Amino acid sequence: MTKSAGNTLWGGRFSGGTDPQMWALNASIMTDRRLAFHDIRGSKAWVRALQRAGVLTESEAQTLLDGLTQVAAEFAEGQFVFAPTDEDIHTAVERRLRELVGEVAGKLHTGRSRNDQVATDFRLWMLDAIARLTTALADLQRALLARAEADFGTVMPGYTHLQQAQPVLLSHWWLSHFWPLQRDRERLAQVRERTAALPLGAAALAGTAYPVDRQALAADLGFRRVIPNSWDAVSDRDFAAEFLFAAALLGVHLSRLAEGVILFSSAEFGFLTLSDAYSTGSSLMPQKKNPDAFELARGKSGALIGALTGLLATLKGLPSAYDKDLQEDKAPVFRAFDDLAALLPVLANALRTLEVHPERTAAAIGAGTLATDLADFLVKQGVPFREAHHIVGHLVREAEQRGVGLDALPAETYRAAHPAFTADALESLLSPQASLAHRAVEGGTAPEAVKAQMALAREALSSE
Numbered sequence: 001m002t003k004s005a006g007n008t009l010w011g012g013r014f015s016g017g018t019d020p021q022m023w024a025l026n027a028s029i030m031t032d033r034r035l036a037f038h039d040i041r042g043s044k045a046w047v048r049a050l051q052r053a054g055v056l057t058e059s060e061a062q063t064l065l066d067g068l069t070q071v072a073a074e075f076a077e078g079q080f081v082f083a084p085t086d087e088d089i090h091t092a093v094e095r096r097l098r099e100l101v102g103e104v105a106g107k108l109h110t111g112r113s114r115n116d117q118v119a120t121d122f123r124l125w126m127l128d129a130i131a132r133l134t135t136a137l138a139d140l141q142r143a144l145l146a147r148a149e150a151d152f153g154t155v156m157p158g159y160t161h162l163q164q165a166q167p168v169l170l171s172h173w174w175l176s177h178f179w180p181l182q183r184d185r186e187r188l189a190q191v192r193e194r195t196a197a198l199p200l201g202a203a204a205l206a207g208t209a210y211p212v213d214r215q216a217l218a219a220d221l222g223f224r225r226v227i228p229n230s231w232d233a234v235s236d237r238d239f240a241a242e243f244l245f246a247a248a249l250l251g252v253h254l255s256r257l258a259e260g261v262i263l264f265s266s267a268e269f270g271f272l273t274l275s276d277a278y279s280t281g282s283s284l285m286p287q288k289k290n291p292d293a294f295e296l297a298r299g300k301s302g303a304l305i306g307a308l309t310g311l312l313a314t315l316k317g318l319p320s321a322y323d324k325d326l327q328e329d330k331a332p333v334f335r336a337f338d339d340l341a342a343l344l345p346v347l348a349n350a351l352r353t354l355e356v357h358p359e360r361t362a363a364a365i366g367a368g369t370l371a372t373d374l375a376d377f378l379v380k381q382g383v384p385f386r387e388a389h390h391i392v393g394h395l396v397r398e399a400e401q402r403g404v405g406l407d408a409l410p411a412e413t414y415r416a417a418h419p420a421f422t423a424d425a426l427e428s429l430l431s432p433q434a435s436l437a438h439r440a441v442e443g444g445t446a447p448e449a450v451k452a453q454m455a456l457a458r459e460a461l462s463s464e
């Protein structure tokens with residue numbers, strides 16, 4: 001017997017068998033087997049809906065529900081044995097159900113299509129996946145906040161264009177990576193909202209012919225609403241694309257954080273030392289300690305972006321409803337989830353266990369980073385900012401020509417630049433602490449502003 005002739009789902013109209021290579025191409029079981037529990041949940045709800053609609057008797061429904069419970073137990077215990085005819089997870093579950101409860105299993109698929117079934121399974125899976133990612137993401141945020149709290153008071157140069165710009169608190173830098181993740185978490189919550197819409201009952205595309213109460217079915221499965229158009233219900237993969245966008249952007253955020261940590265842990269910066277537990281060595285160079293966890297974050301973000309663009313390209317030309325192209329929707333989503341689920345806890349713990357070198361970060365602050373403060377001081381004396389910028393620019397050039405920092409220019413040079421630059425004024429101006437203190441604006445890097453920011457961050461996490 002060929003596989004297609006043995007296929008209980010669609011073998012009826014076929015006389016010849018499927019070519020084995022065609023079978024292998026078409027089968028999705030290796031990918032969608034991980035939907036097993038969601039498929040069974042969906043089927044159980046469908047059984048209850050058919051019973052409420054008077055399509056199944058109470059005893060038929062009970063037999064099917066008990067059988068499905070047993071199939072789920074086999075999956076949970078790792079006892080489920082796939083058959084060579086199991087084309088996809090839907091076929092596998094129904095085949096096993098028939099072996100367990102007999103011919104009544106043939107009533108399960110009444111009024112249902114794999115088109116609405118797979119869309120339902122995938123959405124149910126995604127709701128669970130989003131919940132898991134959200135938890136892991138919040139924990140990474142917690143690790144960043146813990147760093148901000150532990151490293152409070154540590155000063156470092158802030159960079160723009162990767163050139164020294166102005167002094168900042170290291171806590172401010174950690175938190176600059178906290179807020180993007182907060183937006184990622186909000187985005188995932190929005191994706192969850194749109195994912196929680198019920199396709200089941202749409203059948204192939206036109207809606208089921210049985211009087212199923214779809215509102216009750218939605219409630220039974222934890223969906224918030226019924227998709228209003230049955231045709232759209234079986235076509236729509238926006239939830240998968242949106243999930244992949246959220247995953248890709250999260251990946252970009254992780255990659256940028258990773259790039260900073262990699263850079264700052266290099267010998268040239270020496271700001272951070274990663275713990276051995278989250279680093280790896282070189283097979284050739286005995287001295288090497290590599291920041292692989294962060295490099296993998298940076299590397300995997302590429303594949304996350306690829307997953308999104310790949311799915312969008314798959315979707316864009318589809319004529320209508322369910323097309324087999326849509327079978328390609330799951331692998332990129334599963335991979336994105338797996339990558340993030342593997343990365344997030346490792347990054348959180350790598351951050352928790354790294355060591356900061358406050359003396360190195362402080363020593364790295366060049367006096368040039370205080371140039372803005374000198375200009376701001378002149379502004380306070382009534383000098384227009386543009387002119388103040390110019391005056392300080394000359395001082396910077398002078399310092400450069402002498403090969404010294406701004407803080408090492410002679411007092412006369414300063415006084416010649418502007419009489420307000422007295423020794424006392426300069427004394428209180430030319431320190432990173434003074435520079436920080438000037439930036440007490442909401443969201444700024446002054447210690448009290450960063451404290452307020454940490455309180456906001458704690459509040460953002462409190463709902464988790």
Ligand code: ARG
Binds near residue numbers: 028032088115326328
């Ligand atoms: N294996 C399919 C998928 O993952 C299930 C839906 C098949 N539907 C169909 N009409 N052939 O998309």
